[in-house]
Structure formats: structure tokens, C-alpha cells
Amino acid sequence: MRPKGSRRSTSSLKTVALVLTALLIGGAATVGGLWAAGVDLPFLNREPDTRGLMKVPITTRKIPAFTNVTRDYLLIPEKGTPKYLYLPPEMAKHLEVLTDFRQILGRVVDHEKPPGYPFTEKDFLPKGTRSGMVAGIPPGKRAMTVEATKLQGIHALRVGDRLDLLSSQSIDMQKVFTHGKGASGASALQVGFLAQQKQAAVRVLVQNGMLIAPVTTRVVPIVSNSLTQGTITRTKPIQEVVIAVDPEEIAPLAEALAIEAFVTCVARSGLPDDPGPASVTPSGPSPADQVAVVERIVGGVREVMFAPKGGSGPMMDNRGMVAVPLCGKPIVAGTKIKPEHLLDPATHRPYTVHIRPGDVRRLGLVTDATRIVGRVASRRKDPDTAFKEEDFLPEDAASSPMAAATPPAPAFGAGVTPLHTPRRAQ
CATH class of the missing domain: 3.90.1210 (Type Iii Antifreeze Protein Isoform Hplc 12)
Known part of the structure; x- marks a missing residue:
């Protein structure tokens, strides 16, 4: 039989242990609740040792392309203080990051900048550039806003991609030939053959253009009137895209869109060794250039007849080119x-x-x-x-x-015999 004193000491130890356990659990729960509620607990905020490191400003939120960098993009919203990335001086020099706010504020970025990244000089457009869409227009070019549904293939491109635009429009050659009496002999046979073929005029509208703004949706109001409901205003979404073209390409592109020609977007290579503007996209042959129009007056009657132009195939329309x-x-x-x-x-x-x-x-x-x-x-x-x-x-x-080691070549076009000469119709 155990003595009463021993039982009392054991009971006291259990009581003390339970009290300490309850205090620890309660304290941990209190600290966890305060931390989850966002309360600043100084004893939990152990600042890292940044001695010998350089302070590099970084973005606190996404900066859209062609935007003027302000303090709001560099400050922590909750604290109103700048956010820094600490780097060794050698690494900061190697990465060429900007450490002075005066080198960042007021500059226009040339691409979208995600949060948490430092700045380099390559992130900005030249000093003095106006912010907004006009900042993305290359020097010497003009920006046109076009309905995206009228440019086949434009939706897959991103800002900065280079492109060519081609327009194609079908031509009913039979309607053309019905206005004349036609030719005779072999010419009539060739003209008749051309009339049965499907023809289309394909020409290049834009060479080495650039996408300035991606496809965006804009809502436009549409007003209609009715006798029962009166004036009704509805909205219609329109997808638009902004492209940069040369000044002399504005009128041909506007003309093709006005006559509702089929406009195709052709993307150029994005590799660094691409020839760029030196690589040109040739226009297709015009069906009208395959047939010559001959006008004659016989017995006071005016007649128009058609004859194939040349015997070596279609010719390219080079007026003014x-x-x-x-x-x-x-x-x-x-x-x-x-x-x-x-x-x-x-x-x-x-x-x-x-x-x-x-x-x-x-x-x-x-x-x-x-x-x-x-x-x-x-x-x-x-x-x-x-x-x-x-x-x-x-x-x-x-x-x-x-x-x-290469023998001298004769002058181009003089004494040069093609490897194959197409036969002419006898």
C-alpha cells in the first residue's frame, strides 16, 4: 500500500504538466491566429543579413508594354516603401541592372514587365519616347487600326511580330470576255481556255509590317428604331488590331479593306539571322495581264477583241515599279x-x-x-x-x-542561254 504523501506529489506533478501544456497550446494558437490575421509580429520578422549587398529596385506589379514607369509600380501597396532585390556587387554589374530610381522613373518600357524583376537599359525605349500605343511604332512607319476579322491569320501573332499582308480578289474572266468579240485561231483557243479557269488577282499590300497592339475587343453601340418599342440601343463587340505600315502602304491597304478583298496575314521569321526588309514577298501575276485588248474600227463599227499577251506565260503588272x-x-x-x-x-x-x-x-x-x-x-x-x-x-x-578559281561570267542577259526554253504555239 502506497503512502498518502506519494499520491499527493504525483497528483501535483500531473496538474503542473497539464497547466504547462495548456499554456503552450494556448500561446501557439494565439500566435498562429494573429499571424493568420495579418498582425505584424516583430519577433517573427527576422531580417536577412544584407551587409555587403546592393539594393536593386524591382517591380511590385505587372507593367504593360509602352507604359511610363511611375512610383506605383515600384512601391509595396501595403507599406508604401520600395521593394528591393539584394545582389552581390559582382552579379549586379554582370547583369547590368539599374540601381538608381532616377534611371527608372519616367522611362517607357518596350515590353510587358512582370512583377518581381529588376530593370536593365534594354527594358526601355529611347529617352523622350511618348508613352502609349505610339511608343511602339517604328520610326518612319504609321499605325493603322484594322478590324481583326478582316485579316486572316492575325490572331496568332504577338506584339512585335513582323508580317506581310496580301490581298486576293477573284475575277470572273467570262464576264470580261463577253464585252468583246474575241480572237480567232490559236489566240481564241487560248483566250477561251483562260476564260474557263478560276482567276484571282493577288498583290502584296504591306511589306515587313509590325504588330503594335494585340487583338482587343471593343463594344460599339447600335441604335435601331421600331414603331412598337421606339429607339433601342444595343451593343456589338468588335475585335480590332493595330499594325505599323509604311506611309505608301496605307492607301492600298485601305482600298483592299473598302472593297472587301480577302486579306491574308503572312508572318515573318523571328530568328535573329532573318534577312528582314531585304527579303521581299513578290506579288502574284494579274489575270488581266495575260490577255491583251485590241480595239479596231471596221466599217465605222467599233470592235474589241482579245488576244493572249506574249507566249511565255503571264506578266507581272509593273506600272510605276x-x-x-x-x-x-x-x-x-x-x-x-x-x-x-x-x-x-x-x-x-x-x-x-x-x-x-x-x-x-x-x-x-x-x-x-x-x-x-x-x-x-x-x-x-x-x-x-x-x-x-x-x-x-x-x-x-x-x-x-x-x-x-571561278571563270569570269558573261554579262547578265547577253549570251545567256536558258536551260529550258518553253515552246511557243505553232
Whole structure:
């Protein structure tokens, strides 16, 4: 039988243990509740040791593209104090991050900036740029707001992507031929064959344009009147997109949209070694150029007849344009350019594209084939690209061992026999 004193001491220890356990649980629950409620608990906020580190300002929320950076994008909303990222001086110098607020505030970012990132000089547009949509327009270009549903393929592009715009419009050649008596013999057969084919006029509207603002939806009001309900106002969503084009491309694009032509968006490569503006998209042949209109007066009666134009296929409408030679096949750097390098691989005829004179001057393209043939390429040339002076080595490079191994080429167009000459109708 245990003594009474021993039982009393055991009971006291249990009571003390229960009281301590209750205090610990209650204290932990109280601290947890205060922390969950957002109460600042100083003893839990242990500041990291930042001695020897540089303070780098970072964003506290997303900054849209072409936006002027203000203090609101750099301050913590709850505290009103700047948010910093602490980096070693060597790393900050290597990353070229900006540490001074004066280098950040008032500048316009050229792309969307997510929260939690520092700034570098590459994040900003040149000083003095106006904020907003106009900040994204390249120098010398104009911005056009177009209904996105009228540009096939524009929805998949992002801001800054380069693009070409082509318009296509079907032509009913049978209606054209019904206005004339037609030709006779072989010409009539060829014209009749052309009349049965589906024809479309395809031309390039925009070369090397750029997407300024992505597809956005805007609601416009529509007002209608009725005898029973009176004036009713409804809303209609419209998807719009903003693109940058050259000044001389505004009118052709507006014309194509006005006549409801089918406009296709062709995306350009985003790789750094893309030729860029030097790579041009040629327009398609015009069906009207395949047939010549001949007007004659017989016995006081005016007649119009049609005849096929030429015997070598359709011709390109080059009114007011400049013919620019294109590269027909790949040319390795250090190769002396021959006439066959400027031939179309499919037709074995001179490969050219007709471009506006202003674009030729702006891009610095070589239009004289005699200034191309016999020169030595300074870098690789891909097919479907035009030539510029920077594509050639200096004139004295023609005497180099690699160039000397290539026999001299005759002048382009003189004494050049195509590999295949299409037969003409007998």
C-alpha cells in the first residue's frame, strides 16, 4: 500500500504538466491566429543579413508594354516603401541592372514587365519616347487600326511580330470576255481556255509590317428604331488590331479593306539571322495581264477583241515599279556570282520582283544585274532575297584565290542561254 504523501506529489506533478501544456497550446494558437490575421509580429520578422549587398529596385506589379514607369509600380501597396532585390556587387554589374530610381522613373518600357524583376537599359525605349500605343511604332512607319476579322491569320501573332499582308480578289474572266468579240485561231483557243479557269488577282499590300497592339475587343453601340418599342440601343463587340505600315502602304491597304478583298496575314521569321526588309514577298501575276485588248474600227463599227499577251506565260503588272533582281538559288560566301544565280529555278528566266521606287531607295537594293554578276559574295545568300552592296566583297576581292578559281561570267542577259526554253504555239 502506497503512502498518502506519494499520491499527493504525483497528483501535483500531473496538474503542473497539464497547466504547462495548456499554456503552450494556448500561446501557439494565439500566435498562429494573429499571424493568420495579418498582425505584424516583430519577433517573427527576422531580417536577412544584407551587409555587403546592393539594393536593386524591382517591380511590385505587372507593367504593360509602352507604359511610363511611375512610383506605383515600384512601391509595396501595403507599406508604401520600395521593394528591393539584394545582389552581390559582382552579379549586379554582370547583369547590368539599374540601381538608381532616377534611371527608372519616367522611362517607357518596350515590353510587358512582370512583377518581381529588376530593370536593365534594354527594358526601355529611347529617352523622350511618348508613352502609349505610339511608343511602339517604328520610326518612319504609321499605325493603322484594322478590324481583326478582316485579316486572316492575325490572331496568332504577338506584339512585335513582323508580317506581310496580301490581298486576293477573284475575277470572273467570262464576264470580261463577253464585252468583246474575241480572237480567232490559236489566240481564241487560248483566250477561251483562260476564260474557263478560276482567276484571282493577288498583290502584296504591306511589306515587313509590325504588330503594335494585340487583338482587343471593343463594344460599339447600335441604335435601331421600331414603331412598337421606339429607339433601342444595343451593343456589338468588335475585335480590332493595330499594325505599323509604311506611309505608301496605307492607301492600298485601305482600298483592299473598302472593297472587301480577302486579306491574308503572312508572318515573318523571328530568328535573329532573318534577312528582314531585304527579303521581299513578290506579288502574284494579274489575270488581266495575260490577255491583251485590241480595239479596231471596221466599217465605222467599233470592235474589241482579245488576244493572249506574249507566249511565255503571264506578266507581272509593273506600272510605276522597279524590277529588282532576286537570288534564285543559294550562294555560298566567297562565290563569284554567275548569271544562273539570278534565274528562276522553275522557269529558268530572270528572277525579278517589282518594288516601289521609294522602297528600293530606302532598302538600298541593287537594281542593275550587271552590278551583281561577276561580284564575289561576302556572305551566304538565300533564295528569294534581293541584293545590297553589303552582300559583296570589295572590287579587289575578285583577285582572291577563291574568286580566281571561278571563270569570269558573261554579262547578265547577253549570251545567256536558258536551260529550258518553253515552246511557243505553232
